[in-house]
Amino acid sequence: MEKKIDESVQGATLTLEINEKNTRKLYIESYGCQMNFSDSEIVASILAKEGFNTTQELSEADLVLVNTCSIREKAELTVRKRLEKFNAVKKINPNMKVGVLGCMAERLKDKFLEEEKIVDMVVGPDAYKDLPNLIQEIDEGKNAVNVILSKDETYGDVAPVRLNSNGVTAFVSITRGCDNMCTFCVVPFTRGRERSRDPQSILEEVNDLWDKGFKEITLLGQNVDSYLWYGGGLKKDYDKASEIQKASAVDFAKLLELTALAQPKIRIRFSTSNPQDMTLDVIRVMAKFENICNYVHLPVQSGSNRILKAMNRLHTREEYFELIDNIRELIPDCAISQDMITGFPTETEEDHKDTLSLMEYVKYDYGFMFAYSERPGTLAARKLEDDVPLETKKRRLAEVIEVQRKSSLYRTQQHVGKVQEVLIEGPSKKSDAHWMGRNSQNTVVVFPKENYKIGEFVNVKSYDCTSATLIGEAVGYSKNN
Numbered sequence: 001m002e003k004k005i006d007e008s009v010q011g012a013t014l015t016l017e018i019n020e021k022n023t024r025k026l027y028i029e030s031y032g033c034q035m036n037f038s039d040s041e042i043v044a045s046i047l048a049k050e051g052f053n054t055t056q057e058l059s060e061a062d063l064v065l066v067n068t069c070s071i072r073e074k075a076e077l078t079v080r081k082r083l084e085k086f087n088a089v090k091k092i093n094p095n096m097k098v099g100v101l102g103c104m105a106e107r108l109k110d111k112f113l114e115e116e117k118i119v120d121m122v123v124g125p126d127a128y129k130d131l132p133n134l135i136q137e138i139d140e141g142k143n144a145v146n147v148i149l150s151k152d153e154t155y156g157d158v159a160p161v162r163l164n165s166n167g168v169t170a171f172v173s174i175t176r177g178c179d180n181m182c183t184f185c186v187v188p189f190t191r192g193r194e195r196s197r198d199p200q201s202i203l204e205e206v207n208d209l210w211d212k213g214f215k216e217i218t219l220l221g222q223n224v225d226s227y228l229w230y231g232g233g234l235k236k237d238y239d240k241a242s243e244i245q246k247a248s249a250v251d252f253a254k255l256l257e258l259t260a261l262a263q264p265k266i267r268i269r270f271s272t273s274n275p276q277d278m279t280l281d282v283i284r285v286m287a288k289f290e291n292i293c294n295y296v297h298l299p300v301q302s303g304s305n306r307i308l309k310a311m312n313r314l315h316t317r318e319e320y321f322e323l324i325d326n327i328r329e330l331i332p333d334c335a336i337s338q339d340m341i342t343g344f345p346t347e348t349e350e351d352h353k354d355t356l357s358l359m360e361y362v363k364y365d366y367g368f369m370f371a372y373s374e375r376p377g378t379l380a381a382r383k384l385e386d387d388v389p390l391e392t393k394k395r396r397l398a399e400v401i402e403v404q405r406k407s408s409l410y411r412t413q414q415h416v417g418k419v420q421e422v423l424i425e426g427p428s429k430k431s432d433a434h435w436m437g438r439n440s441q442n443t444v445v446v447f448p449k450e451n452y453k454i455g456e457f458v459n460v461k462s463y464d465c466t467s468a469t470l471i472g473e474a475v476g477y478s479k480n481n
């Protein structure tokens with residue numbers, strides 16, 4: 001199951017092909033969402049030009065970077081433990097420098113550098129191009145910091161190196177930041193205002209990935225449906241754009257279409273969609289192009305209109321159902337997944353029941369569910385008391401997870417008996433004799449390897465399943481192969 005915050009990869013280190021000329025060693029660890037993992041590839045790409053090779057051995061590192069996540073308190077606590085560990089290693093290897101990247105850098109800069117003095121460098125998500133200068137400063141024994149959030153940085157001109165890649169699937173970031181200001185969410189504060197990347201540079205990256213043998217890309221953003229390119233600049237400044245800029249603007253539906261046309265054999269996914277911004281045009285483009293996968297990640301967070309309003313999610317439960325109905329009408333076999341939060345301030349048992357009934361209606365294929373975690377600085381933290389007891393949050397979370405487990409099983413069962421195109425990503429985790437891949441709906445499929453190879457599109461007939469995995473047998477190459 002694809003996870004936005006995939007627990008199994010948290011803290012993964014990145015390694016890159018060794019460049020013999022490079023003499024310094026970089027150890028880079030990433031936490032949080034896919035955007036952070038994607039950013040770490042940009043960072044590694046910038047530092048490869050500064051004389052750094054990557055290493056997985058902490059003890060031999062000259063520079064340790066941690067790309068951090070602030071989304072929930074637990075994420076920050078995990079990173080803090082790692083920083084303590086790095087500090088202990090520094091005592092043995094005093095030449096080692098430690099830097100914090102990403103969302104926690106933005107949120108905790110002063111604390112890290114001045115109060116706790118546990119790091120040498122603090123770099124926010126929009127300042128990675130400044131890394132060469134910042135590293136020079138720490139080399140001279142100073143602390144270095146750049147947490148300036150940018151109006152136009154999209155790293156469109158930095159070709160990310162693909163790290164720990166399966167060579168088959170890759171992420172391509174298309175927007176940075178978020179303007180939605182959901183009241184529980186720290187992202188607008190740590191990643192700044194929303195801006196879109198030049199479609200030309202996106203298409204170039206996609207073409208390049210195809211040339212390198214990649215077969216599937218995921219267009220990435222906090223809110224991809226809000227993508228809008230009008231020559232650069234913040235989304236909120238679109239009103240001030242000239243008539244020519246407006247006439248030639250590219251929205252997400254258009255970008256999807258351009259991408260699908262540019263590489264008709266590459267599979268296209270995107271994440272994350274926001275119900276208030278997803279348009280019928282996007283669904284129509286999905287329906288029109290075979291190479292756009294039938295899968296939408298459409299977080300809702302709550303099924304209660306009162307809570308949706310308190311969260312500043314700018315749609316109602318009824319509007320959400322309308323969107324779901326439209327998706328199902330235009331793409332009958334479209335998979336839909338959710339993010340859900342239990343125990344948002346003031347949530348009653350009635351609100352919680354609304355969440356459960358919404359889930360029963362949609363019958364999501366997958367879900368990512370969380371107990372509310374108050375984040376300092378957010379509107380909810382400032383205006384609302386975190387008044388749902390932890391026990392209640394956890395009990396409601398367990399109930400939400402149980403409903404999801406049942407609907408995941410139901411949805412996975414619907415694929416059994418069908419022949420579906422699967423892109424092979426690698427060996428199955430459980431068996432060396434099996435390949436693992438995904439169907440268009442993003443469901444994991446495992447089947448005997450036979451003579452098929454990684455990166456091939458194969459038709460697989462499933463004959464059994466668990467709640468998240470289909471078990472099948474290949475019946476030949478798909479026509480896309």
Ligand code: SAH
Binds near residue numbers: 187339
């Ligand atoms: N639009 C983003 C959302 C990032 S946060 C995206 O690309 O997916 C991912 C999920 O974390 C959110 O959808 C929400 O369900 C959850 N989340 C965010 N803030 C949270 C908080 N304060 N407490 C609990 N869960 C939270």
Ligand code: F3S
Binds near residue numbers: 185186187188274
């Ligand atoms: Fe956060 Fe809402 Fe944006 S969840 S990332 S503020 S869409």
